[in-house]
Amino acid sequence: MDQVVGGTGSVQVATPEIQKICDEVKPQVEQKTSRTFEVFVAKSFATQVVSGMNYFIKVQVGGEEYAHLKVFQSLPHAGHKLELLSVQTGKTLDEPIVYF
Template structure:
């Protein structure tokens, strides 16, 4: 095959369907996931690791620090954009980075959020 030539492989219709489904279900590298997911044990663990950094950055100690929902962004590791309940009707949005090696760091935080505020990309 010469450089620049397109190589086509014949495959049964069912195999193409599986490939198309997998491609559509996989998150785009660099893109924020469209699906807002409910927080799970993994997200709770990530939030526990950055809680003291969030409190220090905002100058507050929270009685509660419960993740509600989140979105992810696949980069060199994974960015987690998490809505965290920090009190009665009080929320913050936390952006963390989990490296490929598993190290978790706080990237950014937004305070004065409500339950209805959309979890979006922020720097």
């Protein structure tokens, strides 16, 4: 099923491209949460087509703790820049990724 502009797609297993996005925004996550993460591994994600792309990413941040990231990637003409829009900590592996 094709994704509708503005709607979120289905949750998928994280890819190397998603891990790269996480690696790039990790300093922003650490700044926003005032924490340092030794572990920062993307596990799953969903996308939302906007004027660019929103990524909703579940990241393992240590042990059984996970965080949900909302990352915006601009369109090609704007340089495909990444911006951390929001982060939710204290999540679990089983908690679904939802719009936030």
